[in-house]
Amino acid sequence: MKKQRGLLINRKNSLLKPIGIFDSGLGGLTVAKEVFRFMPHENVIYFGDTARVPYGNKSKETITRFSTENAIFLKSRGVKLIVVACNTSCSLSLPILKKRLKMPIIGVINPAVKKAVEISKSGRIGVIGTNSTINSKAYDKRLKMLDRKIKVFSKSCPLFVPLAEEGWLDTDITYRTAKMYLDYLKLKNIDTLILACTHYPLLKKIIKKVMGKKVELIDSTSEVARAVKATLKQLGSLNEQKKKPGYQFYVSDEATHFIKVGEKFLGRKISCARKV
Amino acid sequence: MKKQRGLLINRKNSLLKPIGIFDSGLGGLTVAKEVFRFMPHENVIYFGDTARVPYGNKSKETITRFSTENAIFLKSRGVKLIVVACNTSCSLSLPILKKRLKMPIIGVINPAVKKAVEISKSGRIGVIGTNSTINSKAYDKRLKMLDRKIKVFSKSCPLFVPLAEEGWLDTDITYRTAKMYLDYLKLKNIDTLILACTHYPLLKKIIKKVMGKKVELIDSTSEVARAVKATLKQLGSLNEQKKKPGYQFYVSDEATHFIKVGEKFLGRKISCARKV
Numbered sequence: 001m002k003k004q005r006g007l008l009i010n011r012k013n014s015l016l017k018p019i020g021i022f023d024s025g026l027g028g029l030t031v032a033k034e035v036f037r038f039m040p041h042e043n044v045i046y047f048g049d050t051a052r053v054p055y056g057n058k059s060k061e062t063i064t065r066f067s068t069e070n071a072i073f074l075k076s077r078g079v080k081l082i083v084v085a086c087n088t089s090c091s092l093s094l095p096i097l098k099k100r101l102k103m104p105i106i107g108v109i110n111p112a113v114k115k116a117v118e119i120s121k122s123g124r125i126g127v128i129g130t131n132s133t134i135n136s137k138a139y140d141k142r143l144k145m146l147d148r149k150i151k152v153f154s155k156s157c158p159l160f161v162p163l164a165e166e167g168w169l170d171t172d173i174t175y176r177t178a179k180m181y182l183d184y185l186k187l188k189n190i191d192t193l194i195l196a197c198t199h200y201p202l203l204k205k206i207i208k209k210v211m212g213k214k215v216e217l218i219d220s221t222s223e224v225a226r227a228v229k230a231t232l233k234q235l236g237s238l239n240e241q242k243k244k245p246g247y248q249f250y251v252s253d254e255a256t257h258f259i260k261v262g263e264k265f266l267g268r269k270i271s272c273a274r275k276v
Numbered sequence: 277m278k279k280q281r282g283l284l285i286n287r288k289n290s291l292l293k294p295i296g297i298f299d300s301g302l303g304g305l306t307v308a309k310e311v312f313r314f315m316p317h318e319n320v321i322y323f324g325d326t327a328r329v330p331y332g333n334k335s336k337e338t339i340t341r342f343s344t345e346n347a348i349f350l351k352s353r354g355v356k357l358i359v360v361a362c363n364t365s366c367s368l369s370l371p372i373l374k375k376r377l378k379m380p381i382i383g384v385i386n387p388a389v390k391k392a393v394e395i396s397k398s399g400r401i402g403v404i405g406t407n408s409t410i411n412s413k414a415y416d417k418r419l420k421m422l423d424r425k426i427k428v429f430s431k432s433c434p435l436f437v438p439l440a441e442e443g444w445l446d447t448d449i450t451y452r453t454a455k456m457y458l459d460y461l462k463l464k465n466i467d468t469l470i471l472a473c474t475h476y477p478l479l480k481k482i483i484k485k486v487m488g489k490k491v492e493l494i495d496s497t498s499e500v501a502r503a504v505k506a507t508l509k510q511l512g513s514l515n516e517q518k519k520k521p522g523y524q525f526y527v528s529d530e531a532t533h534f535i536k537v538g539e540k541f542l543g544r545k546i547s548c549a550r551k552v
Contacts, residue, residue, distance in 0.1 A: 051338045052328050057441075059530030062327045162438040165333075173452050180449065254335030 015239040018043035018246070019228065020079030022070040025053035026258055027161075027198030028085030029265035031108065034225035035083065036247070036268075039232070041239050043246045045077050047276075048262075051252035054161060055088040056130025056197075063132065064093040071101050073250070073276065080237050081106065083228060087196045088130050091138035104231055111223030112194050113142045117150065119216050120192040126185040126215075127154040128207075129196035130161070139196055153188040157181040157200075164199040165261070170206060178203070178210045186211060194218045202265075249273035291515040294319035294524070295504065296355030298346040301329035302534055303437075303474030304361030305541035307384065310501035311359065312523070312544075315508070317515050319522045321353050323552075324538075327528035330437060331364040332406025332473075339408065340369040347377050349526075349552065356513050357382065359504060363472045364406050367414035380507055387499030388470050389418045393426065395492050396468040402461040402491075403430040404483075405472035406437070415472055429464040433457040433476075440475040441537070446482060454479070454486045462487060470494045478541075525549035 019039070021032050025048050032046050047070055049055075055063050067089040074082050081104040084090050084097065090107035098105050116125050127139040134156035143150050159177050168174050185193065193215050195201055201219040208217060232238040251258045255273035262270050295315070297308050301324050308322050323346055325331075331339050343365040350358050357380040360366050360373065366383035374381050392401050403415040410432035419426050435453050444450050461469065469491050471477060477495040484493060508514040515521075527534045531549035538546050 051334060057533065058327060059533075062529045158442055159435070159438055162435055166434055173449055173456065176449050176452070253338045256335075257333065 014080060014237055015241070016043065017078055017080035017237070018045045018248070019081050019083065019232075020045050020047070020071075020074030020077065021083040021085050022047040022049070022067075022074060022089075023085040023198060024049050024055040024066075024088065026050070026262045026265055029262050030198050030201055030221045031083060031085040031224050033266050033268075034221045035228060036245075038222070038225040038229050039238070041241055041243060041245055043239070045074060045079055045248045045250065047074055047250045048258055049252050050254075050258055054130070055086060056132050056158065056161065058088075058132060060092045060132075060136070063088055064096055067093040067097055068100060071097050071105070075101060075103065080104070081228065081232060081235075083224065084108065085198055085224070087198065088132045091129070091133040091136040091196075104235065106224065106227055106231060108198070108220045108224050109138055109142055109196075111227045112196065112218050112220030113139060113146060115220070115223050116192050116194050116218045117143065117146045119218070120150070122189070122191045123147070123149055124151045124153070124188065124190045124192075126188065126190040126193040127152060127196050128157050128160075128181070128185070128193065128200065129154070131156045131158055133196050139194060153185055153190055155181055155185055160203055161197065161199045164202040169202055174203065174206050175209065178206050182207065182210045190215060192216045192218060194220070196220075250276050252276065290356060290513055291517070292319065293354055293356035293513070294321045294522070295357050295359065295508075296321050296323070296347075296350030296353065297359040297361050298323040298325070298343075298350060298365075299361040299474060300325050300331040300342075300364065302326070302538045302541055305538050306474050306477055306497045307359060307361040307500050309542050309544075310497045311504060312521075314498070314501040314505050315514070317517055317519060317521055319515070321350060321355055321524045321526065323350055323526045324534055325528050326530075326534055330406070331362060332408050332434065332437065334364075334408060336368045336408075336412070339364055340372055343369040343373055344376060347373050347381070351377060351379065356380070357504065357508060357511075359500065360384065361474060361500070363474065364408045367405070367409040367412040367472075380511065382500065382503055382507060384474070384496045384500050385414055385418055385472075387503045388472065388494050388496035389415065389422060391496070391499050392468050392470050392494045393419065393422045395494070396426070398465070398467045399423070399425055400427045400429070400464060400466045400468075402464065402466040402469040403428060403472050404433050404436075404457070404461070404469065404476065405430075407432045407434055409472050415470060429461055429466055431457055431461055436479055437473065437475045440478040445478055450479065450482050451485065454482050458483065458486045466491060468492045468494060470496070472496075526552050528552065
């Protein structure tokens with residue numbers, strides 16, 4: 001009886017453990033937002049590596065070192081599952097993280113790729129992301145693994161992140177920049193375009209304007225939240241207690257900028273972010 | 277006699293010691309280029325913090341921590357003087373670095389400011405740089421210290437660095453971005469504009485096009501090299517031996533990208549850059 005009670009307490013504790021999410025900066029808050037929405041009772045810890053952002057032009061070795069440190073930090077806070085919300089980290093370091101951390105880890109690539117293959121009729125799929133993400137060919141490989149016949153066309157768009165961070169979401173300059181990057185993909189007659197960077201959904205309106213109505217944009221955030229929920233259910237760790245959840249935010253640089261811009265990404269107030 | 281010979285050897289060794297230069301990335305190579313030109317016999321060690329670049333949107337505390345680590349690295353390599361080629365580091369951390377390192381340290385602000393005050397006729401001076409540089413008001417304070425009557429107008433131009441790194445030095449998009457940032461300074465009738473970021477000289481042509489011929493652009497690189505030479509002379513540490521100098525390059529991320537882009541900044545081959 002005592003043993004059974006102990007097991008029950010253990011299970012309850014494990015349900016209450018938070019979900020950990022990390023990103024190179026604040027872009028991953030778009031994923032956090034969906035996690036909050038899909039699993040309204042889960043406690044969440046978010047870590048943004050704002051002192052070393054961006055990852056998009058850095059090497060595999062450096063990105064893997066940073067990502068491992070971020071994941072170890074979250075593990076040390078007792079999370080039950082880690083979401084790697086940074087496309088660059090996922091493209092270059094996900095298999096290594098899974099091997100090193102030995103705990104459930106979910107990235108942003110698989111959910112987006114599955115959705116794209118499901119939606120695309122012509123089998124011609126575009127991928128846009130940072131230099132490191134595109135050069136890694138992680139999306140191309142995963143798409144081909146699901147369906148060998150798929151044609152993948154990718155293009156890195158290095159100015160999209162600084163444009164989004166500058167808040168120039170719907171300016172003529174951003175439109176011209178988008179045309180400069182995307183005209184190549186338009187020529188390739190794709191019918192589906194994966195936004196392989198957490199900042200890009202902020203530029204959706206302009207990307208849509210350049211690509212035209214017939215091209216479906218895949219923004220992986222809700223797909224990732226769905227995958228997290230499915231995994232937790234499968235592991236028996238989904239927290240469905242109707243209590244108000246706790247959200248904690250950590251950053252590696254000063255919190256002021258993170259809070260100010262982060263609230264826009266998250267669509268809700270961030271009462272506190274701690275520097276670690 | 278023996279003691280005197282020992283002193284002579286010490287002096288010769290001290291002359292041969294390298295000059296250390298650091299920057300958040302590769303922008304500081306524009307300063308290195310001028311140091312090579314003005315002091316063709318000096319050995320030089322350059323360090324680019326490419327794993328944590330850029331510094332321009334980060335906090336004073338983080339920038340000071342990174343800058344101190346960079347300076348300590350150069351000191352450990354036995355340099356006789358350190359040039360802080362990063363405007364953001366100088367704006368936020370130079371006094372602290374000087375206090376902590378206790379060795380000759382030269383920044384990029386003073387030389388540029390002196391030159392601007394010397395050249396300006398109207399006393400209306402503009403400053404452009406990263407968010408952190410402009411918010412620090414380091415240039416404003418220094419200009420006012422030299423001449424209280426000077427009117428300073430500053431503007432941060434966060435997209436200039438990514439545009440320069442993308443290689444869009446003379447495109448319509450860059451011109452429109454420059455107009456967006458600089459029209460405010462044009463309205464202020466400045467006659468001198470300080471380019472307070474090592475990347476900005478790459479966009480000189482477009483900045484000139486927007487500001488008009490009457491506005492003098494101050495690019496501090498040659499002023500900095502002059503200041504280094506004067507300081508070494510004053511300290512009796514200027515190396516004028518007619519030997520071929522040695523140049524060493526160190527980076528905190530993989531060297532490939534640094535070498536490829538760095539050669540453009542430096543205008544000469546980089547045979548090797550070591551990751552530390």
